[in-house]
Amino acid sequence: MNLRFRCLKPHDCAKTVIYTDAKGKPSYCRKYLSMDGMESNLFNVLDLKKDSLFIGVTEGELDAITLSMCGIPAVGVPGVENWQEHFSRCLADFDVIYSFADGDTAGRKFSKFLAKEAKARPVRIPKGEDVNSIYVKGGADAVRALIEG
Ligand SMILES: [Zn+2]
Incomplete structure (x- = not known):
């Protein structure tokens, strides 16, 4: 817990x-x-069991919830500094791993890191936006369009 x-x-x-x-x-x-002294976990791990060829990875929990709600299985990473080696193994069964990084400098760092650690394919998020802001503006269709385009 x-x-x-x-x-x-x-x-x-x-x-x-x-x-x-x-x-x-x-x-x-x-x-x-x-929490002090707690190790970091992947968030929303039940999505790892979903019948899907792909999975999304987000920085932070809230974007993972939004993707999952939009029908894109997703797990959240609590920041690149909290990445654990076994996270890559958790993702290994998926054909495609998408990284949904925020459209800012930290986001680009996150995508670069995930490309190296998990062979994740970066999803292009417009500058200043993130999964949640895209959802607020355009709903689930706009979020799904990020990987369908
Ligand atoms: Zn605040």
């Missing part, structure tokens, strides 16, 4: 000061928090 926490406030966490210490040094909102 493990828990992870994600900030759901409608702000840019990296730019939101939560408090300022006595010396005036700001602390910013941490988008994700993990």
Whole structure:
């Protein structure tokens, strides 16, 4: 049993000061928090058992939930720094592994990493977008179109 926490406030966490210490040094909102001392897990592992030739991999849990809801089996990775070697073996039975990285610098790093570690094929996400924002704007069809195009 493990828990992870994600900030759901409608702000840019990296730019939101939560408090300022006595010396005036700001602390910013941490988008994700993990339990102390817990190892990282793949999220949504039940999708690994789905009858599908492909699977999506996302950075973060919420995008994995969205993909899965849209009919694309998906697992979430809690950041490249928390990647574990056996994650690649969990994905090995699928013909195609798609990486759904955010359309930003960190996302490109994630895609590059997954291409190396799991031979994942990067899905092109427009700049400044992610799976969730595409879903909010265009619904499940827009999300499915990412891999059908
Ligand atoms: Zn936040």
